[in-house]
Amino acid sequence: MDKLELELPKSDHPWVKLAGKYKDDPQFYQMLDYIQAYRRELDTEMEDYYNQLDAENELK
Template identity: 70%
Template sequence: MNLAVKTTSPITVPKLIYDVLIENQQDGTVKAILLGLPDCQGSGNTETETIEKLSQSLQTRLETAKIVTLEIEAPKVENPWMKIAGKYKDEPQFDEMLEYIEEYRRELDKRR
């Protein structure tokens, strides 16, 4: 299995985009949860305040962590049809059978 980890250069910092769930609470406050990182949350009296707190929380967390892209090659799986591929190549009646199938398909096409 090939494994490649892509990291970005500290000189070029790409913008990170996150989806955030914002919920109004029964007590009148607003709660924001970073989707994919449910322990990264913010709350406040307004949506703007809540998002600012969530952003600060995430920035604090990312100071001691990093985000990488993990690229994994899919495992090589044998195609199950390959076990029977070519099975009838030396069969003397194979061509006759193919002609029969083609004729049958032409008949079906005429009926349409």
């Protein structure tokens, strides 16, 4: 059986060094939960704002 050796290209992308850095960090997942909750809060605020605009436009 012959072996085939491949030379993989080296990546100079700066984010490659960070890949997997937070894989098992529970604080990372807590932070993601916080971000998701904050986005839901912002979405709710924006929905309320747009509903208010729609109601004002209906009165005109």
